[in-house]
Amino acid sequence: MNAPTRVTAPASAAVGSAGRGNRLRRSTLLRHLAVALVAALLLVAASYGLEPFRNFQLATVAAYLCATAGLTVLTGLNGQLSLGHGALMATGAYTVALTQGRFLDSGVTSGWLLVVSLLASVLVTVAVGAVIGLAAARLRGPYLAGLTLAVAVVVPAVAITFDGVFGGEQGLSVPVEPPPLALGPYFPYERWQAWLAGAAMLLTMLLLANLVRSRFGRALRAVRDDEVAARLAGIHVGRTQVLAFVVSAGCAGLGGGLLAVLAQSVSPGAFSLTLSLFLLMAIVIGGLGSLAGAVWGAVLLVALPDLTHSVTELFTLSPSVAQRWEGNLPLAIFGVTLIVVMIAAPGGIHGLLTRAGRLLARRRRP
Amino acid sequence: MDRFVFLTFDGLARGAVYAAFALALVLIWRAARIVNFAQGAMAVATAYVAHSVSTATGSYWLGFVAALAAGLLLGAVVDVAVMRFVGHSSPLNAVIVALGLVLVIQAVLGIVYGNEFLPAPAPFDRTAFTAGGLVLLSPYDLFVFGAVGAVVLGLAWMFGRTAIGLRMRAAAFAPEVSRLLGVNVGGMLTLGWALAAGVGALAGMLVIPTELGLHPHAMDLVFVSAFTAAVVGGLDSPPGAVIGGLVVGLLLSYVSGYVGSDVTPLAVLALLLVVLLTRPGGLFAGVAARHV
Numbered sequence: 001m002n003a004p005t006r007v008t009a010p011a012s013a014a015v016g017s018a019g020r021g022n023r024l025r026r027s028t029l030l031r032h033l034a035v036a037l038v039a040a041l042l043l044v045a046a047s048y049g050l051e052p053f054r055n056f057q058l059a060t061v062a063a064y065l066c067a068t069a070g071l072t073v074l075t076g077l078n079g080q081l082s083l084g085h086g087a088l089m090a091t092g093a094y095t096v097a098l099t100q101g102r103f104l105d106s107g108v109t110s111g112w113l114l115v116v117s118l119l120a121s122v123l124v125t126v127a128v129g130a131v132i133g134l135a136a137a138r139l140r141g142p143y144l145a146g147l148t149l150a151v152a153v154v155v156p157a158v159a160i161t162f163d164g165v166f167g168g169e170q171g172l173s174v175p176v177e178p179p180p181l182a183l184g185p186y187f188p189y190e191r192w193q194a195w196l197a198g199a200a201m202l203l204t205m206l207l208l209a210n211l212v213r214s215r216f217g218r219a220l221r222a223v224r225d226d227e228v229a230a231r232l233a234g235i236h237v238g239r240t241q242v243l244a245f246v247v248s249a250g251c252a253g254l255g256g257g258l259l260a261v262l263a264q265s266v267s268p269g270a271f272s273l274t275l276s277l278f279l280l281m282a283i284v285i286g287g288l289g290s291l292a293g294a295v296w297g298a299v300l301l302v303a304l305p306d307l308t309h310s311v312t313e314l315f316t317l318s319p320s321v322a323q324r325w326e327g328n329l330p331l332a333i334f335g336v337t338l339i340v341v342m343i344a345a346p347g348g349i350h351g352l353l354t355r356a357g358r359l360l361a362r363r364r365r366p
Numbered sequence: 367m368d369r370f371v372f373l374t375f376d377g378l379a380r381g382a383v384y385a386a387f388a389l390a391l392v393l394i395w396r397a398a399r400i401v402n403f404a405q406g407a408m409a410v411a412t413a414y415v416a417h418s419v420s421t422a423t424g425s426y427w428l429g430f431v432a433a434l435a436a437g438l439l440l441g442a443v444v445d446v447a448v449m450r451f452v453g454h455s456s457p458l459n460a461v462i463v464a465l466g467l468v469l470v471i472q473a474v475l476g477i478v479y480g481n482e483f484l485p486a487p488a489p490f491d492r493t494a495f496t497a498g499g500l501v502l503l504s505p506y507d508l509f510v511f512g513a514v515g516a517v518v519l520g521l522a523w524m525f526g527r528t529a530i531g532l533r534m535r536a537a538a539f540a541p542e543v544s545r546l547l548g549v550n551v552g553g554m555l556t557l558g559w560a561l562a563a564g565v566g567a568l569a570g571m572l573v574i575p576t577e578l579g580l581h582p583h584a585m586d587l588v589f590v591s592a593f594t595a596a597v598v599g600g601l602d603s604p605p606g607a608v609i610g611g612l613v614v615g616l617l618l619s620y621v622s623g624y625v626g627s628d629v630t631p632l633a634v635l636a637l638l639l640v641v642l643l644t645r646p647g648g649l650f651a652g653v654a655a656r657h658v
Contacts, residue, residue: 081458143646146401158632281466281469331472338465
């Protein structure tokens with residue numbers, strides 16, 4: 001994890017030779033830890049300031065962020081397009097549901113069970129991701145997209161085929177323990193959810209941010225930009241691609257597991273092809289090249305349905321018509337935005353913001 | 367034995383539809399090196415047009431013709447208004463834009479028609495003839511074979527025997543040289559998109575009555591099957607697409623007949639995986655390479 005200190009040494013030496021005060025700037029790990037700490041404090045503060053529903057939304061953003069960040073590593077940095085991440089999230093969600101159910105059946109109760117279930121969901125998705133990743137490493141562009149699309153379409157069918165295990169169309173409920181008593185008897189459940197998902201998200205982001213800055217991260221980008229050159233530079237292309245898929249699958253599994261915990265249920269309908277498309281939309285609109293783009297994407301995923309809901313409420317529509325608009329308008333807006341972003345601003349929101357920032361900086365410094 | 371015969375005919379009828387749909391994918395791939403992931407959604411949109419026209423006029427066939435016309439138009443519009451502006455820096459760009467189209471089309475259909483299943487009538491009887499105790503084909507199956515066969519022959523004639531087909535092939539194969547020789551390359555590309563979407567619309571009209579009904583997501587699984595068919599045949603080869611379609615149709619029919627219809631999506635995934643891992647260029651790649 002700490003490889004960057006060695007490899008980025010020349011670059012950071014050029015930036016700050018002044019030494020001591022720049023220690024934070026020089027060590028990627030320390031800098032990321034500091035950012036994570038600040039983010040954690042902000043999250044806790046926000047969770048006290050927000051009303052319960054907003055806390056739930058915050059938790060949902062955190063859950064999505066695990067998945068979009070993982071997908072950014074795969075698609076944005078490694079150039080492998082996956083339409084199957086909704087299916088991987090489903091894998092994580094069902095794993096959490098099944099493990100939690102098993103615990104409940106055997107009568108074990110402890111606050112740590114949830115952590116164990118979430119770890120199980122990561123491990124299972126990592127295994128599934130390794131299988132798909134092995135196939136993916138041999139495929140290019142549209143072929144990989146087609147294969148992962150098939151995965152996304154087929155996985156809900158699996159849940160329905162083996163309905164004895166997965167509960168068919170209705171899915172499974174996820175029994176979750178209340179917040180620990182140490183937090184006080186009246187600790188709001190939504191705040192607990194925000195903490196839980198926030199902690200998992202921060203851990204994921206910290207690991208991914210360091211990974212992206214490491215030697216492996218550079219290998220990822222090298223493979224994306226030019227496979228032949230990467231191979232000539234001694235990078236094992238296939239291994240890099242499989243690893244990228246495994247890492248990103250694990251993140252998706254964690255995100256799916258968190259979603260299951262938040263909703264306290266899983267069903268095939270929640271993990272349809274549309275979810276997979278949404279994840280891709282989110283990272284493209286957020287900005288493909290960086291983890292910051294994944295943050296924007298995750299926020300969009302939660303905020304957009306809410307926004308369109310308030311827009312449709314402005315018009316007096318009959319209930320059935322309003323329902324049609326409400327369900328479909330976010331889809332349409334996402335689709336149109338995606339096409340426009342892809343054609344006009346391939347850097348996404350993050351790209352636009354950095355460009356605006358650079359323009360401002362240039363104007364200030366003549 | 368009689369079950370096997372029935373499943374075979376049923377599979378061939380299904381396969382004919384996949385073949386037509388795979389052919390549409392192959393047409394765009396040959397013209398623009400794009401796999402049109404929006405093909406299914408576009409076909410569903412034309413089927414909704416057919417539904418509207420049919421309910422307004424009371425005639426199935428007017429709706430059928432309207433669907434084909436809407437397909438041609440939609441294909442041309444998608445090329446002229448969207449795909450032409452997509453950057454070619456990465457092959458992912460076109461795929462992502464096509465997926466955006468999927469969302470837009472499905473959302474608009476959901477807003478206009480609702481997300482419920484609408485009934486989709488078949489123009490002919492779907493109960494099969496029996497001969498000597500063997501269950502064979504339904505009149506509707508014969509209609510499917512006839513329609514797909516006519517399209518395949520028509521396309522073969524157009525690409526092989528007409529000047530416009532020659533120009534389309536030239537524009538796809540060597541755009542720069544064709545442009546110098548006076549071929550309207552952009553126009554040929556738009557024509558390719560229109561033709562492909564028209565064929566896709568036909569496939570949609572043929573398959574939707576045999577599925578649950580008309581729904582914005584009606585073609586999702588059909589698209590995956592057709593993509594598999596196109597990959598089995600190699601994305602570059604129209605005859606390969608037809609054979610691939612029949613292979614996929616037969617496989618799905620046997621699996622759903624002998625194992626269970628719930629398992630067919632898994633069978634498609636397995637076939638796609640096996641073909642991609644063993645012969646990513648398709649089963650007919652070698653033959654196609656020699657032709658070009």
